[in-house]
Amino acid sequence: MSANISPDQSTSRVEFTHGLIWVVLSMVAFIGMSVGSRELAVSLSIRQVLFFRALVGLGIIVVLARKFLPELKQAKMIRLHIVRNVVHFTGQYFWTIGVVLLPLASVFALEFTMPIWVAFFAWLFLKEKLTRPRILATLGGFIGVLVIARPGVGMIDPSAGLVLLAAAFYALALICVKELTRECSPGVIVVWMILIQLPLGFIVALTDWHPVHLTDVPWMLLAGIGALSAHFCQAQALKRLDASVVIPIDFLRVPLAAIVGFYAYGEAIDLWVFLGGAIILLSNYQAVLKERRRYSLR
Template sequence: MGDTGISVDAQARRGLWVGLGWMALSMGSFIGMSIGSRELAANLSIRQVLFFRALVGLFVIALFMRSLWPEIRQMRQFRLQLIRNTVHFTAQYFWTIGVVLMPLASVFALEFTMPVWVAFFAWAILHERPTRARLLAVLGGFLGVLVIVRPGTGIVDPAAGLVLIAAMGYGLSLVLVKLLTRQNSPGVIVAWMILIQLPLGLVAALTDWRPVHIADLPWMILAGAGALSAHYCMAQALRRLDASVAIPVDFLRVPLAAIVGYLFYHEAIDIWVFAGAAIILFSNLRALRAERVR
């Protein structure tokens, strides 16, 4: 009996850390996608950026289509797949506008108002009961974001409102992914994302098409592969973690984006970024410790 308890506890700990590993890969992929998208948008329209991201994803998915096809043709939760990807495509469009027009750290910071929506949709749709530790992690992460961006000191931008709308869409999308993982593997969720969003992107791109050059190819690959990897890793993480645990960890994307923005685009960075990151990290570590005990 005691050995069984120890085995279950060890399995739970392993699942937690594996989930966190997938979250780390997801964060790196999202940042890579943002760099590729910004570089592409220097020559192409934002609608083309969304289309080419999905097109690159199609080539990657094609390599695994033989193994994924038996599950894809079952079309499990297809209506939910359509809803999730329509919401996600719209959110991506607004988010990409923010990536092009605003500093990366500001975009990711505004995006992380998303946990408020995740908590709401997780309660309304998944019936997840938010524990005190998780709520404190969300609040601590949000406080860290406020320390980084210091509202009223230069972050005001017309694109900010679009990023906030995107955050709400991403929050709903993530909760729907959690729901989809009950009947679909992460690979099939990502495959449906490409199969649904590719035609949506093509229709949108044709309304604002610009010449494509060979120099755009590396950025297409980075943006497309980053998008595919980010969502696959996020789906894997959400199979092992509650949405309200995974999202506070994802707050670490903000200081990472600030560093990338400084190194690649000479965007201003100061001590407040690291102060906010410390608050985010401390909040997440406390939540993870409480989660392990629970």
């Protein structure tokens, strides 16, 4: 059987496997970033959290600056870099509020409405077709959100609305990253992220500055290294896989976040979160299968 596999098919399978590995690494890094951000927000403002995350990232990329300098000087697609990072920075602000005020599993489950937005923005900006599987995935994703937020049970937490808004911003930023990988390396995409978001973070942090203590430094490092690693790994995955394949796999962050929240913060594991996350995941299943088949035929 394996003897009938062409070299191109073999290469595609290796790329697919490598892409999955990068997705798993990004999941771990995103959870580390969320824990560091939550701990920082105990004593610092959310605006400071965003600034110090980027500052730690700057310290890391300075070490690697020589490697990326030739490509940086070309400033390829610089306008798209700016748009991507302004949109992403705004989404980060809303998302971090959610991380501070909501259980981790709920934040990640609500964030996984992103495939809905990805399909919409891909249709709007990339002129991709809204096929029947994608429309069904959108409807199923909306039902999953209702299960998680449970609007019939009291008032919906406003923080949940901010996380949903953050998911839309993240989806738009992800579409930008997918376009950027056509001409820019994942490393340079991350470097531009730090260079653009650091001054943005500094400006907004000055409007709500709290005293910084030595005990904040370890959490700064965790949040900063986690953020940089997460976006680098995600860019590597998107370079190898379609966004519609990467994002649904990333749903595994929901149970992982629930476990971390249970052991680190004593958060109850809410079965409604898992049920809603499962509905969103299953609703994307057919669309993912279609995209995967298209990928394997390349």
